[in-house]
Amino acid sequence: QQQVKQSPQSLIVQKGGISIINCAYENTAFDYFPWYQQFPGKGPALLIAIRPDVSEKKEGRFTISFNKSAKQFSLHIMDSQPGDSATYFCAASPCNAGNMLTFGGGTRLMVKP
């Protein structure tokens, strides 16, 4: 059973455009929602994360929007650049569960110059 569903699986955006990746979850015990960026042959790196007490968090060109009632959260990449081309994973972690992360299926982003 996939606890965190991510869409789209792949995304092509023109340079300067906005990349939007969505995730939905079922487990209401999740209380930490990070996004990771992974380049080919590398481990994932934390990009930005949010907790349910806020609806939005912005760090530079990256913004997380969080909708607790809909159990959805999304990543927005503003002014997308070719260097942003990577695979992005959303994840979720429940409180009091040993800090285990459940990952979404991933989105392969390609930003065309």
Next chain:
Amino acid sequence: GAVVSQHPSRVICKSGTSVKIECRSLDFQATTMFWYRQFPKKSLMLMATSNEGSKATYEQGVEKDKFLINHASLTLSTLTVTSAHPEDSSFYICSAQPGLAGVETQYFGPGTRLLVL
């Protein structure tokens, strides 16, 4: 920032051999380390949680006798794939967490690509 290393970065072995993958936290002590498996173009699947000085906790469906995990020190966890077969070929990634820190401080290693012929 915190650094987690893995060794080797890639390994090719014959079917039936055992392969050991090391995960090290270079600038912090990691009470907990996690091992993930990632197939091509797929997501990361948690295999097991490794706590220093105690037995690893394996996820459902992961054979503990097949994937041996040893977390003998606060900076080193090892994953041994015993009697490896072609279906074990995958990208293995570890993550490490300092002391009693929360999930926000979980750092990932660069991964080890295993190819079993």
